[in-house]
Amino acid sequence: MIQMTLIQIDNYGPWTVTPRPRTESDLQILQAELFADVQRQIAAKKGLVFFTRFDNLLAVTNGLNEEDHMRIQRSIRNRYPITISMGVGAAETAHEAQRLATIALQKEGGAQSSGRKEILAINNLIENPEDSFVQAAHIDINSVTETLTDIESAFDTSFMVNKAQHYLMTKLREKGALLFFIGGDNFMSPCNGLSEEDLTNILKEIDEEIGIGLKAGIGRADNMEDAAYMADIGLEIIREGNNKEWIHVIEEL
Ligand SMILES: Nc1nc2c(ncn2[C@@H]2O[C@H](COP(=O)(O)OP(=O)(O)OP(=O)(O)O)[C@@H](O)[C@H]2O)c(=O)[nH]1
Ligand SMILES: [Mg+2]
Incomplete structure (x- = not known):
């Protein structure tokens, strides 16, 4: 089974234009730094993050458990002006794993909802290391x-x-x-x-x-x-x- 994590910046769209549009270069720097930061933390556990759309990152996270995900969210909250929510899913194919991860997060509220903050929505994790592939x-x-x-x-x-x-x-x-x-x-x-x-x-x-x-x-x-x-x-x-x-x-x- 392959395990995938969707990492999504909370309420990013509204934040980029509140109280007025933020300088584009600053947004690009934030996105690049967030990618590098999350990559470093997920790579420490032998996972790999893809930059995808930058406000939405997809990662292969075989080997990361619930606490590993929570620690990354907390560390980002402590150091960035934004928070991140995550969805996690595991399946026989990568497409299905990311689909399950996405649905789990979508159920917790929209990407532009100010009420959704730092959610960790787990559809399923690989529980048995022997299933990890x-x-x-x-x-x-x-x-x-x-x-x-x-x-x-x-x-x-x-x-x-x-x-x-x-x-x-x-x-x-x-x-x-x-x-x-x-x-x-x-x-x-x-x-x-x-x-x-x-x-x-x-x-x-x-x-x-x-x-x-x-x-x-x-x-x-x-x-x-x-x-x-x-x-x-x-x-x-x-x-x-x-x-x-x-x-x-x-x-x-
Ligand atoms: N992300 C990443 N980029 C690479 C890697 N290897 C090469 N690159 C980049 O890809 C460019 C092209 O490299 P190559 O694919 O080795 O060069 P090529 O001319 O296509 O030669 P062949 O692939 O051997 O036919 C390099 O200049 C790098 O910018 C890699 O392992 N990972
Ligand atoms: Mg090449």
């Missing part, structure tokens, strides 16, 4: 430096990376997997239940449809940190073979 795919664009970064304008490269992201999200979502941009030409997909054949077919389809070549390292572990690390090793092995493989799975360190 994460499959992660680290997906990367082939030769982005030669074909885009060193040739196209920065904005046009970003546009192409975004296009690849949209195609990946669309196809992975149909299989119950998620896909997050993690910087550069890199994407991370928590993808429990996705077969190697399905992922290979998705990468081949995208190459045919938009001409962007992708490769994926896949890692499997009882926590996100180790799964992502093994996925990174898988990518390196594909590179060593001059990107001939579409995917490479690593299950043991």
Whole structure:
């Protein structure tokens, strides 16, 4: 099972414009610092946070219990001008886990409700460590430096990376997997239940449809940190073979 946590800033929309619109750069700094802060705390327990929409962060949190979540909320409240609510869910696929986490939080009130503050809404947690399992795919664009970064304008490269992201999200979502941009030409997909054949077919389809070549390292572990690390090793092995493989799975360190 994969466990996911939705982290949502409480009443953020109204706060950004009260008593008058706050300087955009300050909001960007707040969002970036909150992401880094929550990442540091969740990473300490071998989880991983994705910046998603910044006011809503999604994290793979296998290994974090109720108290771990509460401590993060308290620490943010003590140091920031905002509070965060969380929803937690665990399921066989990442899409289902985040859906359960989201529904649990939505039941406690809206994101723009001034009455909802620092809620921890747990649908379910992984109780038995033996049930904890994460499959992660680290997906990367082939030769982005030669074909885009060193040739196209920065904005046009970003546009192409975004296009690849949209195609990946669309196809992975149909299989119950998620896909997050993690910087550069890199994407991370928590993808429990996705077969190697399905992922290979998705990468081949995208190459045919938009001409962007992708490769994926896949890692499997009882926590996100180790799964992502093994996925990174898988990518390196594909590179060593001059990107001939579409995917490479690593299950043991
Ligand atoms: N978040 C993240 N970003 C990375 C990682 N590795 C590389 N990047 C970023 O992605 C950019 C592209 O790197 P590569 O994918 O190695 O370069 P490439 O030209 O596409 O070469 P190949 O992928 O080997 O075909 C780098 O300049 C970094 O900005 C990583 O592990 N994580
Ligand atoms: Mg690349």
